[in-house]
Amino acid sequence: MVKKANSFEIFNHWLLAVSFFILTISGYAFLFHLEQVGSVFGGFNLMKDIHNWAGVVFGVSLVFSIFNYLPVSLKFTSDDFAWFMKGGGYLSKRSVTVPPQDELNAGQKLYYLVVLLTGIGISVSGIVIWLRPVAQNVNTWVLFSHLVHNITFDVMVVAIPVHIYLATLANPGTFRIMVYGTVPLSWAKKRHAKWVQRMGF
């Protein structure tokens, strides 16, 4: 076994995951007036407070996630492009050999950049709607933020379920990173060969 994630990364990822679920479920309830869901949260008034503060948790842990994922996510190499050309090996029933990948594979890098950008957008716009800037054209600020909040929401409710699928059902053995932080060396060699080489496992 080799260590893929330290305990801080695991904890922070769970903060992101749990706050995301709270935010998304309450978000859909606001969007479509789901009164039963509101009741589960103790009414829409309480749900609004829970939504806002879960947003704070999400935003703060998103900032901390930068240290874990951003540096490697910004390093796009020719292997990453080749990985995308092969669809990451996900588009065929047969076992496909993909170019060697770093600590995060090309898809994970792209996914992180998408989540980071939409996450910043949804957090900042949420704060604008919540706290309302003191400005002459406050309504324009709020309407623009409402638009950003909903566009980024739409992106996230597509990207994050796919991420959850890829990290669980689609890749057996991956989910243990979020629990133990460790993976078998053979697994790491196959999926993150460059990382294994760099770390000297």
Next chain:
Amino acid sequence: MWKRHKGVNAMTQARKSLLISPELCIGCRGCQTACKSWNQLPGQKTSNTGTFQNPPDLTATLFNMIRYVELPSEANMMRWLFVSRRCMHCGDAGCMKICPAPGALYRTKEGAVAFNKEKCIGCKLCVAGCPFDVPRFDEKDKVTKCHLCFDRIAEGLQPACAKTCPTGAIRYGERDSMIGSAKKAGYAKVYGDTDLDGLGAVYAFKDAPKLYGLSEKPEIPESVVFWHKVLKPLAYIGLGGAVAASLIHYVAIGPKKDEEVKKDE
């Protein structure tokens, strides 16, 4: 799964409305006072800014007001327009559309857009969604605005402003007959007749609406319409699509094959 936006078209009984005729208004502001009296709204301190318009704008404790418009005139020293300003009770209401809390803003059976502070969550999106800059929020962040005296009209009474108006500048009744009487009085085009699925406060204007401080063609902000028509459906199409695509992938292609990977070292 979710309730469709309840527009005024879903109403079962004849829609009621206010008919406001600035030509008949003498600017006495009895409507402002009657509204405060019936709704038990406190007065507020203002300062003289050189106009009779007072308070200068709608507030959390001022649901209606007279806008005093001064225009140059050849015949007189000036031309004075008195325009009663309040919630228009739009048939297609931007505030209701953007509101995330069910029941916070609702339509009465007379067609008024009323509010329930207990259900309001204080997000203030209605303030931004209104085409007429009408909703305000109180010290507890809850929505306040003209509700057409929903408690009076439910009992068959007139709204306080219409009841008190001494000249008939504010009248209340069945919307069709209000518009009909304005047309009979010689107003070819009644403001609010068809805009936003028809306003619940229609105006008999002699001149262009702009002179009275109202936009020629009031519309719900474009971003709110785009959100309602595109982004909202995308929210469930996107999530459903992502889940469905994952399931189809799992069934059709299956999880990644790692035959050569052993369970452990």
